[in-house]
Amino acid sequence: MAQSMSSPPPALAARGSQGIILKETSGSRLESTISGSECRVMEFSSDGCQLAWCDGKSVTVMDVPSGAVKYTISKPKTRCIQFSPLGSYLALWEPYAVTKDVPAGTPNLHVYNSSGELVTEYIQKKQQGWCPQWTEDEQVCARNVTNEVHCFSGGAPGLTCDNKLQIAGLTTYALSRGKLPYKIVVYVPGSKGAPCFVRMFAYPNLNASAIMASRSFYKSDTVSFSWNKKGSAVLVTTTTEVDKTGASYYGEQGLHYVSARGESNMVQLSKKGPIYDVDWNPNSEEFCVVYGFMPAKATIFNCKCDPVYDFGTGHRNMAKYNPHGNILCLAGFGNLRGNIDLWDRESLKPIKKLEASDSTQFEWCPDGVHFVTATTAPRLRVGNGYKVWHFCGTLVQCEDTPPKQELWEVKWRPFPAGTFPTPSTSSTAPPTTIEQPVQQEKKAAYRPPALRGKPYTYKLHEEEPPQRVGAAEEKEKDKLSKSAQKNKKKRESKLKSKEQEQVVITRGSKRGAEKDDALALAAQILRGNKDKVVDPVGSGKSDSEKKLKNLRKKLTQIEQLKQQQAEGKQLETNQIEKIKTEQSILEEIEKLTLS
Missing domain, CATH: 2.130.10.10 (YVTN repeat-like/Quinoprotein amine dehydrogenase)
Incomplete structure (x- = not known):
């Protein structure tokens, strides 16, 4: 039965050094469940009817509505507690340890039924991913073993599994939250240059040929899965231990989307x-x-x-x-x-x-x-x-x-x-007698005396x-219609290409004029005739101008040869003959300049 909006919110449990206290938000204490100070862990069942905790002596399971203790389990070293979705099973994990008498270690993962009876137990060395996973209706239970995911039908994990998903290198898996068809997604890290990949399967078809969706990527040491409520898609957050670009001390992360319809994408951030x-x-x-x-x-x-x-x-x-x-x-x-x-x-x-x-x-x-x-x-x-x-x-x-x-x-x-109705965001808050916290005024950043009273010219972070x-x-x-949008794109691209061509032509003509000016000035200086500087810039060049340009070029080469000869360098015969033509070249340049 749905509760009204004016009813007080549900109770909450606070775990601390003084124990676990179940309290109403109105302030009245319902029940002090634990008086000790060593409550290492606590967990509610998904329907809120059961509460389990470990106080360093045993694991206690309480019926929340009545406040009565249902059963206790003598597992004082328990560090993790998890109920199955319907509360039919209770999983406990304690740190893995070996002794001289038992060098292989004893089982440290235990599964109990709703009566507190042991169903099965395993050796689970790592705390990460320790708990078996159930579907919401508890029809399938899955557990990760080396390179395999073992699936148990009926919800009760046992020593022999009904179906296996075998992939070499498999490290992480996640069972979908929705109902039929059940889906499993697995992650395999890359090795020897091969990419990492994520694959999705539909239970009970767990063969390599029955892949529903797949996604491969690089830059991933570990991943975390996040299924949506319907079980139709999963988000994969990838993490690397070291960011090779040096941008982050905590490594590099990425986000990928994988759908049960076979779609997979990278979320562009x-x-x-x-x-x-x-x-x-x-x-x-x-x-x-x-x-x-x-x-x-x-x-x-x-x-x-x-x-x-x-x-x-x-x-x-x-x-x-x-x-x-x-x-x-x-x-x-x-x-x-x-x-x-x-x-x-x-x-x-x-x-x-x-x-x-x-x-x-x-x-x-x-x-x-x-x-x-x-x-x-x-x-x-x-x-x-x-x-x-x-x-x-x-x-x-x-x-x-x-x-x-x-x-x-x-x-x-x-x-x-479905217990509570959807709240209206336009509703007003109920009155309260609790003093509201006063918002402290933010202290202004220090400014030198010369800049005080003047507007800011920059911001450290532009939000x-x-x-x-x-x-x-x-x-x-x-x-705009589709045809109008198409024509608009054509006009914009045509205008952009024209602008680029105009820029190229302008730059080319400017460079040509500057180059001609420099060559003409250099030739006149070498001649020693500064009174007759010719401006070569014009709309076009005649034959005489082209010939004049070639003569000036030869004159420049002759000056370079004469300088090399003065430095003691031995010249070739053709170079010496070229120096002898200097006077004739000067006379020809003078004639062309006067004309």
């Missing part, structure tokens, strides 16, 4: 730099990317990888759609100031600008109306706490962690899809305003 965040809209028809050196850009792309809307530049490193997809949050956390920009996705108009300083965590509430920002350890050990906000800018709840205590994690209690991509071009194209 208009600014160089790292990719901070990628988020799909829950409607599976678009995605938002935050990228580029600071100030970073944020752009919405459609499923053709064409930019739809450019939010300009700003100090941000995160993009998150609310669960209904009608509100987009752009924020800058971590080493950034904590600015939060909320946008209406339908109208692409800003809703509210906030500032949550020193925030390290952000999460949308399942109702799509509220969100939480938190300052957590170990990133920041001072000023820990969390705040619950309404998207209109109202601060609903503010919880500060007591002195000498730390907050490690904050999580909303999940609810099944770009938001704009709809290609809006002006689309309007102009709509006004």
Whole structure:
């Protein structure tokens, strides 16, 4: 049953040095679930009915509505917990270790059913990609083994798999989130000059000849997959450990799009730099990317990888759609100031600008109306706490962690899809008695006394305003017919070619005139007759002018030979004879000049 917009948001769990506390956002404490201070990990089931945590002694699973403990598992070293989509299975991972008695190591990945009974266990050395993956209906479970992906039907992983996907060098895989047909995407890094590639398969056809889509690329050491909600497309973020161009200390990144229809493209980003965040809209028809050196850009792309809307530049490193997809949050956390920009996705108009300083965590509430920002350890050990906000800018709840205590994690209690209605972005925020944080005035940059009171002539970072991509071009194209657009292009190209030809002709004539002037002046100086300088620039050259030019050229050569002879160089016979013709050449030049 859908809840009304005026109802309070769901409860959230805060894990810290004082334990795990399940609280309502109205401020009343529901139940203190753990009193110890060694709660290393906690996890909700996808429907929010179960909560599991490890306190260093055992793993406890609680029924959230009743508050009763369902079962406990004696696994004190557990570091990771994950429920299957329907909550039927619980996967636990603890660090891999070997002993003298068992040099091969003992299984450290355990899977239990909803009653706490062990289903199966494996050896999983690496923490990255440790958890088996299920489809949303839990009909298929997949697990990564060396060069293989083992698939189990029925949702219960076992010792023998029903189907295998075998590719040499396979390192990473991801199971689609949607329902039938189930899809698996795998990544194989390149070696010996061969490119890396990503391939998509439809379960149960996992043969090499049954590839649905493929994408190859270079510059990739690791990848991360991001499926859309329908399971019809996946985004592949590639990362290299070292940027060979030296532009970034953290390596180089790229973004690729692979569709179940066989389409694959590279997402063209208009600014160089790292990719901070990628988020799909829950409607599976678009995605938002935050990228580029600071100030970073944020752009919405459609499923053709064409930019739809450019939010300009700003100090941000995160993009998150609310669960209904009608509100987009752009924020800058971590080493950034904590600015939060909320946008209406339908109208692409800003809703509210906030500032949550020193925030390290952000999460949308399942109702799509509220969100939480938190300052957590170990990133920041001072000023820990969390705040619950309404998207209109109202601060609903503010919880500060007591002195000498730390907050490690904050999580909303999940609810099944369809529990909450789609919020209206035109609704007003409810009244609140909590004092709103005062926005501190930004300190002006220092300016020398001589420049104070004068306008700025430059900016360190010129920020770009938001704009709809290609809006002006689309309007102009709509006004003109196809034939008119074609004729316009022809006229523009013809005019451009004429302008280029004119520039070439002008430059050529200018160079020719300057060259002739220099040659004429040099010949007259060599003769020693400065009174009779001939201007060779004219509309055309007669035969006498051409002959005069050749004679001057010979005279220049004779002067060079005479200089070489004076320096002691032995000349050839023909060169000596050429020097003897100097007087006759001078007389002929004089006659042609007088005529």
